[in-house]
Amino acid sequence: xxxxxxxxxxxxxxxxxxxxxxxFTALHETDLSIRAGEFLTLLGPSGSxxxxxxxxxxxxxxxxxxxxxxxxxxxxxxxxxKRGLGMVFQSYALMPHMTVFDNIAYPLKVRKTPxxxxxxxxxxxxxxxxxxxLAHRKPKELSGGQQQRVSIARCLIYxxxxxxxxxxxxxxxxxxxxxxxxxxxxxxxxxxxxxxxxTHDQEEALNMSDRIMxxxxxxxxQIGSPHDLYFKPVSxxxxxxxxxxxxxxxxxxxxxxxxILDLGTSGQCKVKAPGANKNQxxxxxxxxxxxxxxxxxxxxxxxxxxxxxxxxxxxxxGTTKYIVELENGTEMIVQELTxxxxxxxxxxGQLFAAWPVEAGIFLDQ
Amino acid sequence: xxxxxxxxxxxxxFAVAAxxxxxxxxxxxxxxxxxxxxxxxxxxxxxxxxxxxxxxxxPGWVSATILSFRVALWTTILSICLGVPAAYALVRGQxxxxxxxxxxxxxxxxxPSVVLALAFYIYFVRISLSQGELRxxxxxxVATLPFIIVTAAxxxxxxxxxxxxxxxxxxxxxxxxxxxxxxxLVIPSIVAGALFAFxxxxxxIIISIFVARAGDETLPIKMYSSLVFEVSPVxxxxxxxxxxxxxxxxxxxxxxxxxxxxx
Numbered sequence: 001x002x003x004x005x006x007x008x009x010x011x012x013x014x015x016x017x018x019x020x021x022x023x024f025t026a027l028h029e030t031d032l033s034i035r036a037g038e039f040l041t042l043l044g045p046s047g048s049x050x051x052x053x054x055x056x057x058x059x060x061x062x063x064x065x066x067x068x069x070x071x072x073x074x075x076x077x078x079x080x081x082k083r084g085l086g087m088v089f090q091s092y093a094l095m096p097h098m099t100v101f102d103n104i105a106y107p108l109k110v111r112k113t114p115x116x117x118x119x120x121x122x123x124x125x126x127x128x129x130x131x132x133x134l135a136h137r138k139p140k141e142l143s144g145g146q147q148q149r150v151s152i153a154r155c156l157i158y159x160x161x162x163x164x165x166x167x168x169x170x171x172x173x174x175x176x177x178x179x180x181x182x183x184x185x186x187x188x189x190x191x192x193x194x195x196x197x198x199t200h201d202q203e204e205a206l207n208m209s210d211r212i213m214x215x216x217x218x219x220x221x222q223i224g225s226p227h228d229l230y231f232k233p234v235s236x237x238x239x240x241x242x243x244x245x246x247x248x249x250x251x252x253x254x255x256x257x258x259x260i261l262d263l264g265t266s267g268q269c270k271v272k273a274p275g276a277n278k279n280q281x282x283x284x285x286x287x288x289x290x291x292x293x294x295x296x297x298x299x300x301x302x303x304x305x306x307x308x309x310x311x312x313x314x315x316x317x318g319t320t321k322y323i324v325e326l327e328n329g330t331e332m333i334v335q336e337l338t339x340x341x342x343x344x345x346x347x348x349g350q351l352f353a354a355w356p357v358e359a360g361i362f363l364d365q
Numbered sequence: 366x367x368x369x370x371x372x373x374x375x376x377x378x379f380a381v382a383a384x385x386x387x388x389x390x391x392x393x394x395x396x397x398x399x400x401x402x403x404x405x406x407x408x409x410x411x412x413x414x415x416x417x418x419x420x421x422x423x424p425g426w427v428s429a430t431i432l433s434f435r436v437a438l439w440t441t442i443l444s445i446c447l448g449v450p451a452a453y454a455l456v457r458g459q460x461x462x463x464x465x466x467x468x469x470x471x472x473x474x475x476x477p478s479v480v481l482a483l484a485f486y487i488y489f490v491r492i493s494l495s496q497g498e499l500r501x502x503x504x505x506x507v508a509t510l511p512f513i514i515v516t517a518a519x520x521x522x523x524x525x526x527x528x529x530x531x532x533x534x535x536x537x538x539x540x541x542x543x544x545x546x547x548x549x550l551v552i553p554s555i556v557a558g559a560l561f562a563f564x565x566x567x568x569x570i571i572i573s574i575f576v577a578r579a580g581d582e583t584l585p586i587k588m589y590s591s592l593v594f595e596v597s598p599v600x601x602x603x604x605x606x607x608x609x610x611x612x613x614x615x616x617x618x619x620x621x622x623x624x625x626x627x628x
Binding site: 058059060079081083087089091096111151158164 | 525527528530531532533534535536537538541545546549550
């Protein structure tokens with residue numbers, strides 16, 4: 001019973017999908033399961049295989065091997081028009097010779113919907129994406145944000161079970177992006193459509209997703225919630241790609257709980273790393289907001305501390321980023337709440353960067 | 366600064382001189398066509414529409430013109446039907462031998478017309494195709510196909526492939542997408558190509574002489590034979606009309622391409 005239920009709720013499944021272009025492997029063997037109603041983001045640098053994966057789901061790319069399932073149906077060899085999906089492109093992909101109305105009505109005309117109903121549904125969906133009376137304009141007369149709303153409306157109008165978005169906000173400026181992120185998130189919550197979203201912007205991925213699949217070099221690096229990816233990165237790539245962090249060369253001096261790391265000339269520290277072995281080398285990852293700047297006599301229990309020199313500070317409103325330097329010249333970023341005494345810190349000669357033992361992450365790969 | 370403007374003027378003067386040199390022969394025929402005389406002389410002593418009347422009245426001229434029109438029209442239609450889908454496949458398709466196929470389809474531009482003409486002659490005899498007009502249309506079609514393919518391909522390349530992808534994902538079949546999205550966007554390019562194809566077929570002579578049968582005289586063939594046998598002054602009138610037609614078509618192409626840049 002449980003099994004039947006869980007397969008019913010699965011919208012997309014990739015079974016050992018690969019894609020080769022000649023001798024170049026765009027996508028290594030990948031398995032993925034996407035729940036119905038989920039917002040999944042494929043995140044990664046360009047050339048990491050995220051668009052290849054998206055195209056395999058859309059049907060624009062035929063996988064070299066493996067199977068794609070949508071709604072418990074093997075669609076590997078099915079042409080895109082039979083899959084019942086929606087897709088939003090970075091370039092909007094609106095038909096330039098048609099008005100906004102005709103663009104949005106296109107999928108309904110394909111489905112031979114009666115004219116009366118088309119008119120009603122287009123009007124409704126234009127309201128849903130909050131576009132004022134622009135139905136009779138040509139796409140060229142709209143702003144980038146408005147064009148992307150039209151292309152989202154064009155997807156929503158035929159109620160596809162799955163919407164794919166390929167860097168939809170890539171061409172918009174920062175403010176508009178943030179506004180559109182909220183808009184897409186709102187539509188996802190209101191309509192409960194499964195969405196697969198491609199982006200190279202980690203902030204966007206963290207903002208919007210239920211789950212993120214981080215990709216690198218045609219492989220899945222890590223799949224998990226934004227929280228998991230931020231606090232429990234499985235690799236140095238993941239730690240570096242998501243969020244800001246300081247990475248220090250480290251070697252395990254003594255395994256155990258906590259184990260002791262040798263940070264070279266900078267000193268030693270404790271870290272929770274149950275799997276680590278003696279003499280293993282890797283990196284210690286520290287997030288800026290887990291670090292504190294203190295003077296010598298303030299070191300609390302259960303904290304690590306390294307001696308640092310003050311270099312610079314950036315007040316970014318409510319928080320301040322301090323750039324400090326370790327003995328060996330490595331820079332660290334420390335983020336603290338901005339206090340009226342901020343300016344005084346620069347003059348407090350001897351400083352230490354401190355962090356709770358459980359905040360450090362040791363990664364050997 | 367001064368030197369530069371002298372250079373620029375010299376350049377302009379050279380360009381104008383070259384243009385006059387190239388255009389003069391075609392323009393000289395224009396006043397000659399309004400001559401009252403029975404001889405081809407320049408400048409004419411008296412002006413009249415006499416030669417144009419002779420064009421209409423003398424046997425053969427009008428029927429040759431009609432034949433040329435018919436052949437050019439069918440050639441244009443046939444090469445659009447073959448060339449536009451071919452251009453689409455060459456631009457959007459991903460199949461082995463795509464570049465070789467493109468080279469092959471464009472090869473009639475590179476081959477000397479005489480070579481093509483001879484090949485058609487031998488081929489038509491071999492397959493016993495004796496219908497003269499059909500021979501002309503088929504042979505002209507091969508010669509005009511490259512022009513249709515080049516202009517249509519250029520048009521298709523300007524259409525964002527993602528627009529077609531989006532349309533297919535929305536549920537439209539390949540054919541439906543081509544009809545409702547691609548075609549409306551490339552119509553201006555196709556019209557430009559078609560006008561050129563029409564013009565090329567209309568004044569094509571080398572291939573026509575080889576493949577036409579005794580009864581089928583296109584206008585250029587008739588002009589050529591009249592030149593060889595009698596040097597009729599009517600030729601000046603016909604040349605003038607052809608020049609006007611070419612000019613009109615070129616203006617039309619420019620106009621069409623301008624509207625293409627607009628949408």
